Amino acid sequence: MPxxxxxxxxxxLFPVAGVRLGVAEAGIRKANRxxxxxxxxxxxxxxxGVFTENRFCAAPVQVxxxxxxxxxxxxxxxxxxxxxxxxxGEPGMQAAQKTCAAVGxxxxxxxxxxxxxxxxxxxxxxxxxxxxxxxxxxxADLKADNWHxxxxxxxxxxxxxxxxxxxxxxxxxxxTITGISKGAGMIxxxxxxxxxxLATDAGIAQPxxxxxxxxxxxxxxxxxxxxxxxxxxxxxxxxxTGQSGALFADAADAGYAELRQAIVDVARELAQAIVxxxxxxxxxxxxxxxxxxxxxxxRKVGYAIGHSPLVKTAFFASDPxxxxxxxxxxxxxxVDLDVDxxxxxxxxxxxxxxxxxxxxxxxxxxEEDGSRIMKSAEITVRVDLGRGAAAANIYTCDFSYDxxxxxxxxxx
Amino acid sequence: MPxxxxxxxxxxLFPVAGVRLGVAEAGIRKANRxxxxxxxxxxxxxxxGVFTENRFCAAPVQVxxxxxxxxxxxxxxxxxxxxxxxxxGEPGMQAAQKTCAAVGxxxxxxxxxxxxxxxxxxxxxxxxxxxxxxxxxxxADLKADNWHxxxxxxxxxxxxxxxxxxxxxxxxxxxTITGISKGAGMIxxxxxxxxxxLATDAGIAQPxxxxxxxxxxxxxxxxxxxxxxxxxxxxxxxxxTGQSGALFADAADAGYAELRQAIVDVARELAQAIVxxxxxxxxxxxxxxxxxxxxxxxRKVGYAIGHSPLVKTAFFASDPxxxxxxxxxxxxxxVDLDVDxxxxxxxxxxxxxxxxxxxxxxxxxxEEDGSRIMKSAEITVRVDLGRGAAAANIYTCDFSYDxxxxxxxxxx
Numbered sequence: 001m002p003x004x005x006x007x008x009x010x011x012x013l014f015p016v017a018g019v020r021l022g023v024a025e026a027g028i029r030k031a032n033r034x035x036x037x038x039x040x041x042x043x044x045x046x047x048x049g050v051f052t053e054n055r056f057c058a059a060p061v062q063v064x065x066x067x068x069x070x071x072x073x074x075x076x077x078x079x080x081x082x083x084x085x086x087x088x089g090e091p092g093m094q095a096a097q098k099t100c101a102a103v104g105x106x107x108x109x110x111x112x113x114x115x116x117x118x119x120x121x122x123x124x125x126x127x128x129x130x131x132x133x134x135x136x137x138x139x140a141d142l143k144a145d146n147w148h149x150x151x152x153x154x155x156x157x158x159x160x161x162x163x164x165x166x167x168x169x170x171x172x173x174x175x176t177i178t179g180i181s182k183g184a185g186m187i188x189x190x191x192x193x194x195x196x197x198l199a200t201d202a203g204i205a206q207p208x209x210x211x212x213x214x215x216x217x218x219x220x221x222x223x224x225x226x227x228x229x230x231x232x233x234x235x236x237x238x239x240x241t242g243q244s245g246a247l248f249a250d251a252a253d254a255g256y257a258e259l260r261q262a263i264v265d266v267a268r269e270l271a272q273a274i275v276x277x278x279x280x281x282x283x284x285x286x287x288x289x290x291x292x293x294x295x296x297x298x299r300k301v302g303y304a305i306g307h308s309p310l311v312k313t314a315f316f317a318s319d320p321x322x323x324x325x326x327x328x329x330x331x332x333x334x335v336d337l338d339v340d341x342x343x344x345x346x347x348x349x350x351x352x353x354x355x356x357x358x359x360x361x362x363x364x365x366x367e368e369d370g371s372r373i374m375k376s377a378e379i380t381v382r383v384d385l386g387r388g389a390a391a392a393n394i395y396t397c398d399f400s401y402d403x404x405x406x407x408x409x410x411x412x
Numbered sequence: 413m414p415x416x417x418x419x420x421x422x423x424x425l426f427p428v429a430g431v432r433l434g435v436a437e438a439g440i441r442k443a444n445r446x447x448x449x450x451x452x453x454x455x456x457x458x459x460x461g462v463f464t465e466n467r468f469c470a471a472p473v474q475v476x477x478x479x480x481x482x483x484x485x486x487x488x489x490x491x492x493x494x495x496x497x498x499x500x501g502e503p504g505m506q507a508a509q510k511t512c513a514a515v516g517x518x519x520x521x522x523x524x525x526x527x528x529x530x531x532x533x534x535x536x537x538x539x540x541x542x543x544x545x546x547x548x549x550x551x552a553d554l555k556a557d558n559w560h561x562x563x564x565x566x567x568x569x570x571x572x573x574x575x576x577x578x579x580x581x582x583x584x585x586x587x588t589i590t591g592i593s594k595g596a597g598m599i600x601x602x603x604x605x606x607x608x609x610l611a612t613d614a615g616i617a618q619p620x621x622x623x624x625x626x627x628x629x630x631x632x633x634x635x636x637x638x639x640x641x642x643x644x645x646x647x648x649x650x651x652x653t654g655q656s657g658a659l660f661a662d663a664a665d666a667g668y669a670e671l672r673q674a675i676v677d678v679a680r681e682l683a684q685a686i687v688x689x690x691x692x693x694x695x696x697x698x699x700x701x702x703x704x705x706x707x708x709x710x711r712k713v714g715y716a717i718g719h720s721p722l723v724k725t726a727f728f729a730s731d732p733x734x735x736x737x738x739x740x741x742x743x744x745x746x747v748d749l750d751v752d753x754x755x756x757x758x759x760x761x762x763x764x765x766x767x768x769x770x771x772x773x774x775x776x777x778x779e780e781d782g783s784r785i786m787k788s789a790e791i792t793v794r795v796d797l798g799r800g801a802a803a804a805n806i807y808t809c810d811f812s813y814d815x816x817x818x819x820x821x822x823x824x
Contacts, residue, residue: 013632014633016637054739054742054743055741055742055743055746055747055749056738056739056742056751056771056818057606086735087734087735087738087753087768087771087772087773088771088772089770089772092772097541121735121736122734122735122738122739123734123735123773232735232738232739257660309721309815313815314815322499322500322534322535323533323534323535323644326468326499326535326644327466327468327534327644330466330467330468330644331465331466331467335467337467339467339468340711356499358501358502359468359501360499360501360504360535361499361535399816400816401813401816401817403725403816404728404812404813404816405813
């Protein structure tokens with residue numbers, strides 16, 4: 001059961017002019033399952049992406065990087081579930097290339113204009129012939145109002161489809177932003193991967209989009225953790241079609257700040273949905289670290305708290321175990337941290353209590369206040385490091401019996 | 413149930429001439445429990461230690477550092493369980509100092525010649541008056557053949573007492589090395605801490621001992637992980653009494669290499685006992701990484717594998733989930749890793765199979781071989797990075813339902 005998340009209704013996922021989506025059953029790993037997605041982009045779009053830093057990155061990730069770096073106009077994305085095409089060596093590269101060539105043939109574009117994505121079992125060969133055989137059906141299904149079906153088609157062990165959409169008025173024009181994501185652990189090494197796709201009908205020049213996709217990832221998909229593992233296939237791709245007529249070439253352009261904020265908001269919603277659907281999650285936790293000298297050290301502290309199995313099991317137990325939080329702050333790697341200046345609060349929906357200051361428990365703190373807040377499904381751990389003005393948020397979930405059950409039973 | 417570990421019998425823990433140990437019931441947190449340990453050292457010993465790098469380090473750790481840095485001849489160690497005296501601010505410092513003063517009075521030494529250690533609940537004040545009241549009984553109990561009782565007296569949530577001892581012949585003299593340790597998670601934030609003490613009747617000059625305690629920690633307590641958390645109180649202290657007559661002033665001295673090896677072996681046994689008693693552990697796993705350019709990168713890979721909750725749950729499930737291991741290697745942070753050169757083996761007691769090479773599953777690998785090995789209680793993951801000659805071992809345990817149960821229920 002995801003924590004406070006439901007998939008938006010189909011009509012709440014606004015089409016993005018210039019993007020059509022189609023899904024099909026290709027029988028990649030299981031029969032009777034929509035496991036193949038095609039996205040067709042009109043001419044004139046810009047596309048940029050960020051990809052896993054895992055050295056064992058999947059073949060399709062390598063092909064994506066090459067096709068994006070080559071300056072080709074990207075006209076299609078193809079996504080399969082079931083098999084990740086990772087840890088598959090040279091045959092895996094050939095399968096990814098064959099996929100692109102087949103998509104190019106179906107849509108009448110060059111194979112270098114296609115970005116391929118795979119998610120599923122690692123170390124298994126991609127059944128590329130079945131994938132190719134499914135492409136005509138996916139192409140026949142292409143339509144603009146198909147985001148809801150697509151959000152479902154990219155799921156693997158997700159318990160819920162993840163999507164977000166909004167319309168904003170910028171420079172007198174209505175701009176649409178719609179995205180989908182998948183993932184339930186940072187890595188699901190057999191059914192691997194977090195994937196995210198976000199499209200807008202704003203026009204964003206290529207260098208600006210390349211910067212924006214990194215900025216948006218940094219404030220969304222790079223701020224979440226379920227188990228601290230990084231997958232072989234993680235990808236986040238942004239598409240700007242320009243068909244709304246709202247065009248941006250430079251970050252200083254009028255209206256760009258608003259567009260950027262709306263895009264970051266959608267990306268964050270997609271990223272948070274992954275944590276809310278985290279394996280075994282019963283609570284959604286925001287770790288809000290402020291008072292850092294720079295953003296990096298605030299992130300370090302956020303991740304130390306957000307990764308700690310001890311902190312996460314305490315949240316599962318609704319146990320306001322302050323020692324675990326203080327210890328995580330202490331080992332986060334800030335060598336010259338003055339613990340006497342650190343303050344920590346626990347909060348939930350307007351109810352916030354100071355729990356620690358001056359190197360220990362706050363004099364005003366009462367255990368029953370901590371316990372009350374820890375029972376909530378949405379909890380914020382707020383930390384002031386007392387060193388500067390830099391802040392960072394990390395989003396995580398608790399650590400339950402079901403996490404172990406899901407991951408221990410996964411291949412059984 | 414610890415994995416393949418039993419406490420040595422009292423007679424297997426050889427006394428170390430120059431060290432006497434006494435235990436008492438001080439009622440620090442619970443009645444009818446030996447919770448206070450005194451170690452009295454003859455004049456002429458050298459003592460050195462390594463301590464937690466956690467910035468929220470406990471008051472006794474700060475006092476230990478100060479007394480060791482002051483060049484005082486250390487003549488006593490005092491250890492209490494029940495309360496960690498961490499996160500206790502200035503009153504905690506006063507309690508640790510008062511403890512040293514009381515030990516000094518009982519033993520007729522200066523308070524700066526005493527090293528204090530506490531382990532137990534964080535954020536609670538140390539009941540120093542009860543501790544002081546228990547000291548005469550601990551002093552009355554001082555004797556050389558008391559290591560077994562001491563190993564029990566320093567336990568908190570450990571399920572078994574941990575000790576190791578051996579005698580070696582060096583330069584024609586019999587040298588004894590005996591040690592004890594405690595801990596079951598890297599951090600037990602209420603009942604915090606890993607503690608380790610090792611004494612030898614070899615004589616080791618102070619600068620040499622200061623180097624050796626770091627080297628020994630590096631090959632033992634710094635190579636283990638249960639949950640990746642670092643406690644506020646972690647300490648490892650070595651004592652060299654010199655009473656065997658085997659004396660060493662320089663690392664180049666004849667026989668020193670043998671002594672060093674024997675000491676590292678005992679330290680490693682004490683450290684591994686902590687992993688074997690890891691919270692919820694059902695398996696003991698050695699991650700042996702070779703072929704690194706330097707030791708640091710081999711350790712990084714070892715810890716990436718040893719920390720991964722996904723790898724650890726797969727071990728619990730006896731599931732040879734190679735994708736999880738490869739993914740952990742891939743995200744360990746070696747930017748220029750050539751995955752085509754990486755090889756991975758799974759092994760147990762002479763039975764070893766190559767599971768991955770050339771970026772994917774080894775052609776010769778059969779799932780039933782992996783499954784057979786994964787069912788063992790002692791498993792080695794051997795990795796060759798194919799980059800150089802540096803190696804490092806990391807010791808860890810699997811991740812079971814009971815880990816979550818222990819840590820979620822801990823304060824309930």
